[in-house]
Amino acid sequence: MIPAERYQKIRDILIAEKTISINDLSKRIYVSQSTIRRDIDYLEKSGFLIRIRGGVSIASNNNTEYSSFIRTHKEVEKKQYIAKLVNKYFLKNDLSFFLDDSTTVSILTNYIKEYSQIVAITNSIQIASDLNSSMNVKCLLSGGMVKFNTFSLVGLQVYNFLKSFYVDYLFISCKCLDKSNVYESDKEVADIKNIMLMNSKKKVLLVDSTKFNRNSFISNYRTTQFDYIVTDKKPSDEFIEYLKPFTKVIYE
Structure with a gap:
């Protein structure tokens, strides 16, 4: 699965569930935790999600400007x-x-x-x-x-x-x-x-x-x-x- 497809899957999961652990996210997308952590780094810089203890949560701050990739898929x-x-x-x-x-x-x-x-x-x-x-x-x-x-x-x-x-x-x-x-x-x-x-x-x-x-x-x-x-x-x-x-x- 290419990175863009993983980003979209992570986005879909977080929109539905708001918060998820890194372990569960890794299992849901069928990739290693190291791969998930790299994807999380990208999506955090894009403003789509924030890190929490043991997992991630969707960013809800209206002051955040998302990356072009995130905005294209919304x-x-x-x-x-x-x-x-x-x-x-x-x-x-x-x-x-x-x-x-x-x-x-x-x-x-x-x-x-x-x-x-x-x-x-x-x-x-x-x-x-x-x-x-x-x-x-x-x-x-x-x-x-x-x-x-x-x-x-x-x-x-x-x-x-x-x-x-x-x-x-x-x-x-x-x-x-x-x-x-x-x-x-x-x-x-x-x-x-x-x-x-x-x-x-x-x-x-x-x-x-x-x-x-x-x-x-x-x-x-x-x-x-x-x-x-x-x-x-x-x-x-x-x-x-x-x-x-x-x-x-x-x-x-």
Whole structure:
């Protein structure tokens, strides 16, 4: 079994059981304890789990930013549904847009490649790589420093690069949100998204239903700054009514 498969199995077990001993985990995945300990080291650095005496527990801190691998495998069906809605309501030929480094937005690339005369601007190495297979899309990738354990570029070079553009649409996701604020767990990431927000005509937030009514460490922008919020499930009536004068919520 390759490491990626083991990581996914460990993730599935911890989501279901929250806590497990190293001995039991080793037996469940049919590998040695030394192999499990190496996998635990990786997933602990990724922010997915924490060590406890004799075992591990799933990390529940909303301030934790997971690695790209972990985020890619979270709530995949919800993210795919959101991408379909974005394609239905927003995508067409001859558009320019910012794409953030989120895994939710990365799923959009499969739809974006179906259109022509597209200019996509991003700080995500993964998204740029995905779009590079299409001759219909001109993809501009920022410079910057590669953020540890991700495919994201951060730093002053990213800020200066993004400030030189003004696009038709912004498509970004977030760590979580409540009816008033949109949250991130990393200041550098939040600052990059804030520049994208200020330099786009229409702002679209893509967020799955598990992220509602939560908060995290950093709030750089408010929900009312977005023209649209696209999600996989109808939010509460209170949430929709609060945003009604400013933001349209799309869920079907």
